[in-house]
Amino acid sequence: MTMIYLDNAATTRPDSDAVREALYYLEDGFYNPSALYKESFAVHRALEAARKNIISQIADPQKFTLLFTSCGSEADNQALFSCARRGNFVTTEGEHAAIYNAALEIARRGVEVRYAKLDPYGCADEADLLQLVDENTSLVSVIHVGNETGAVNDIANIAKKVKAKNPRAYFHSDGVQAFGKIPFRLTNDIDFYSVSAHKIGGVRGAGALFRNKNKNLFPLIYGGGQEGGLRSGTENTFAIMQFAAATKKKFAALSEDLSRVGILNRRFRQGLDEKIFTVLSGECASPYILSVSAKGLRGEVLQHMIDDCGVVVGTGSACSSKNRYSRVILACGADERTADGVLRISFSSQTTEQECEEAIRVINDCGNRLAERTK
Amino acid sequence: MREQAEKVIIVRYCEIHLKGKNRGYFEQVFMNNLEKSLSGIRHEIRRPSGRYVIENFDSDRTEEICERVRKVFGVHTLSVGTKVDADLEAIWREIQNIAPESGSFKVETNRADKHFPLNSMQINAEIGGRLLSERPSLRVDVHDPDTILHIDIRENGSALVFEGIVKGAGGMPVGTAGKGMLLLSGGIDSPVAGYMIAKRGMKLECVHFHSYPYTNMQAREKVEELARILADYTGGLVLHVVSVTHIQEEIHKNCPAEMMITLLRRFMMRIAERLCADTGAQCIITGESLGQVASQTIEGMTSSNAVIKHVPVLRPLVGFDKTEIIERAREIGTFETSILPYEDCCTVFLPKHPLIRPKLEKIEVAEAALDVQGLLDEAFSSAEHIAIE
Numbered sequence: 001m002t003m004i005y006l007d008n009a010a011t012t013r014p015d016s017d018a019v020r021e022a023l024y025y026l027e028d029g030f031y032n033p034s035a036l037y038k039e040s041f042a043v044h045r046a047l048e049a050a051r052k053n054i055i056s057q058i059a060d061p062q063k064f065t066l067l068f069t070s071c072g073s074e075a076d077n078q079a080l081f082s083c084a085r086r087g088n089f090v091t092t093e094g095e096h097a098a099i100y101n102a103a104l105e106i107a108r109r110g111v112e113v114r115y116a117k118l119d120p121y122g123c124a125d126e127a128d129l130l131q132l133v134d135e136n137t138s139l140v141s142v143i144h145v146g147n148e149t150g151a152v153n154d155i156a157n158i159a160k161k162v163k164a165k166n167p168r169a170y171f172h173s174d175g176v177q178a179f180g181k182i183p184f185r186l187t188n189d190i191d192f193y194s195v196s197a198h199k200i201g202g203v204r205g206a207g208a209l210f211r212n213k214n215k216n217l218f219p220l221i222y223g224g225g226q227e228g229g230l231r232s233g234t235e236n237t238f239a240i241m242q243f244a245a246a247t248k249k250k251f252a253a254l255s256e257d258l259s260r261v262g263i264l265n266r267r268f269r270q271g272l273d274e275k276i277f278t279v280l281s282g283e284c285a286s287p288y289i290l291s292v293s294a295k296g297l298r299g300e301v302l303q304h305m306i307d308d309c310g311v312v313v314g315t316g317s318a319c320s321s322k323n324r325y326s327r328v329i330l331a332c333g334a335d336e337r338t339a340d341g342v343l344r345i346s347f348s349s350q351t352t353e354q355e356c357e358e359a360i361r362v363i364n365d366c367g368n369r370l371a372e373r374t375k
Numbered sequence: 376m377r378e379q380a381e382k383v384i385i386v387r388y389c390e391i392h393l394k395g396k397n398r399g400y401f402e403q404v405f406m407n408n409l410e411k412s413l414s415g416i417r418h419e420i421r422r423p424s425g426r427y428v429i430e431n432f433d434s435d436r437t438e439e440i441c442e443r444v445r446k447v448f449g450v451h452t453l454s455v456g457t458k459v460d461a462d463l464e465a466i467w468r469e470i471q472n473i474a475p476e477s478g479s480f481k482v483e484t485n486r487a488d489k490h491f492p493l494n495s496m497q498i499n500a501e502i503g504g505r506l507l508s509e510r511p512s513l514r515v516d517v518h519d520p521d522t523i524l525h526i527d528i529r530e531n532g533s534a535l536v537f538e539g540i541v542k543g544a545g546g547m548p549v550g551t552a553g554k555g556m557l558l559l560s561g562g563i564d565s566p567v568a569g570y571m572i573a574k575r576g577m578k579l580e581c582v583h584f585h586s587y588p589y590t591n592m593q594a595r596e597k598v599e600e601l602a603r604i605l606a607d608y609t610g611g612l613v614l615h616v617v618s619v620t621h622i623q624e625e626i627h628k629n630c631p632a633e634m635m636i637t638l639l640r641r642f643m644m645r646i647a648e649r650l651c652a653d654t655g656a657q658c659i660i661t662g663e664s665l666g667q668v669a670s671q672t673i674e675g676m677t678s679s680n681a682v683i684k685h686v687p688v689l690r691p692l693v694g695f696d697k698t699e700i701i702e703r704a705r706e707i708g709t710f711e712t713s714i715l716p717y718e719d720c721c722t723v724f725l726p727k728h729p730l731i732r733p734k735l736e737k738i739e740v741a742e743a744a745l746d747v748q749g750l751l752d753e754a755f756s757s758a759e760h761i762a763i764e
Contacts, residue, residue, distance in 0.1 A: 298589075300591060301588050301589050302588075303588075304587060304588030304589075304591065305588045307588075308588065373624050373627075374624075374627070374724070
């Protein structure tokens with residue numbers, strides 16, 4: 001039985017073409033790109049080309065640059081610890097744990113943290129967010145696509161309004177679930193933007209923080225001065241080169257994938273048994289993520305049963321599965337029984353219609369069986 | 376000439392000296408357990424009169440060896456010392472290395488080699504006198520000294536010099552008191568219960584009940600980790616993992632909700648007893664403590680004991696407070712693992728108001744709605760048996 005993988009918001013299968021393309025940097029081109037001999041210089045050149053290619057997918061390389069990090073969480077942390085050092089930090093209740101838990105830490109260090117409310121689908125309440133911004137706001141961070149419900153925030157618009165209210169405030173967005181999945185370009189009002197390789201067919205170990213060239217950052221890691229001194233540590237050249245190759249491939253097929261995944265998503269919305277499942281994701285959410293709740297059942301138990309039938313889905317956020325209830329789902333206004341029953345179904349460009357039909361059958365069947373067994 | 380000073384570890388044992396004719400047996404088991412605890416580390420264990428001496432190891436692994444040996448039941452205390460030639464000057468040089476600069480001290484000598492020119496008292500006086508004249512801030516106190524400097528003159532022309540004594544795990548060598556079947560949940564109590572019984576020399580096997588898919592793989596991994604921690608003390612054990620999912624579902628479907636835990640405990644006991652018969656274990660061990668939770672009342676214990684026919688049920692924590700158990704769990708190193716937040720099978724299908732004083736007759740009537748034998752056979756056929764080294 002081949003496994004049907006529908007937890008692509010947690011991680012995706014590394015794209016094998018991209019792996020093949022980058023393998024050279026693991027085996028033969030292993031040189032430290034900072035060294036001064038020609039072999040190293042060649043690796044350095046390749047890395048810079050990769051950087052430029054990734055930037056140009058969503059931004060103007062004249063205005064934006066990026067620094068490679070080890071993951072999206074690191075990129076989020078660097079933006080936060082770098083920019084939210086005084087006054088207040090405004091964010092939303094729908095952030096990924098990388099922002100949420102880093103915010104708890106900066107609060108301990110004396111920076112006031114303000115959380116904007118969410119609407120029932122997980123989008124940031126824009127009016128609430130804007131009224132939290134004042135002249136003492138040092139940073140605003142709004143997740144682009146929520147990792148639990150797929151809710152899309154119009155960050156270009158929010159950033160513009162934030163800057164209108166306080167031009168000195170920095171604006172950051174976590175774009176980990178958006179990058180390579182929904183069409184978007186960075187605007188001048190956005191200062192920093194985090195992305196991660198492994199959500200789009202990259203391998204783990206590479207992420208990036210886009211930076212508006214007019215805005216400065218502080219390092220999180222000090223050392224040999226790589227990445228313009230902003231992120232020391234010998235570059236993970238294989239992961240970065242593979243990330244670049246996967247990015248190129250993903251963006252080439254972005255709109256085609258988007259409409260195909262949209263069809264799969266709609267199929268799920270129609271096909272899931274209404275007696276058991278309620279869809280939590282809004283109609284305008286990213287089609288790559290579909291959050292549903294089997295109210296009264298426990299999501300994790302259902303996940304195990306579905307897994308045993310050869311289908312892998314997520315429960316809430318993989319990073320927060322140690323907590324009983326999803327913080328973000330509760331912030332959408334769901335009650336505890338709804339939050340307890342959340343399944344997150346997430347697609348990739350590789351997901352097929354046939355897989356979806358089978359998965360819908362399995363999920364409905366398991367939902368009904370569990371309801372029967374625990375009645 | 377400067378002789379090679381070699382690190383040694385002196386291990387003293389507990390109650391084995393109380394044993395009469397079996398003493399040889401106890402000592403052999405103890406020796407085997409010591410050897411087992413040090414597998415993978417180069418060493419030699421010798422047994423001069425009344426103690427064990429570990430030698431011939433790399434001195435940078437001294438701490439690791441002490442840590443492992445301390446956990447072997449039967450170890451009363453241990454000391455790290457230095458082996459030197461049985462020569463007064465060599466001993467004196469080593470004493471200078473380990474003696475403090477100030478405070479009170481005494482010298483305590485054991486002389487197994489009676490050919491040594493000075494007797495024990497004379498050695499104490501000689502070494503003590505030299506120290507006093509060399510370190511003016513030191514004073515002698517034979518009753519309650521800050522430091523005791525030990526000198527052990529051995530028969531083979533060497534002497535052990537050491538200071539300081541580390542407490543061992545105590546108890547009796549594992550394997551000298553039969554074998555028991557521990558009900559190991561993921562909680563704080565059961566590992567402590569297992570520890571206490573193993574400490575009295577009993578070999579352990581453990582049985583863990585899970586309710587996958589209602590519980591997850593992490594909960595099971597946690598139990599395996601707890602078993603590994605226990606295995607460090609017991610020199611390995613076998614963990615039996617049994618699914619009670621269907622049993623819980625059937626109870627849920629056919630019996631009053633408030634009887635869930637009482638009935639489930641009876642199934643667990645039956646499975647444990649059957650495992651005893653299969654493995655040669657002679658008793659069941661549980662971590663129950665009187666009144667701690669609803670199922671751990673005397674009535675609860677009565678109703679679960681009622682299904683056991685052939686072996687005793689040992690509940691070493693029955694008179695312990697939770698705080699006392701937690702203290703023990705911290706000491707033996709299971710606490711941190713026990714409090715990981717994964718649910719074990721008892722919290723699934725948890726009734727709002729469990730029976731506190733189940734009446735045996737009523738329980739038996741409710742249970743009659745179930746195919747007890749069929750469910751047991753099914754649970755048994757799903758059992759996995761994992762050897763933990």
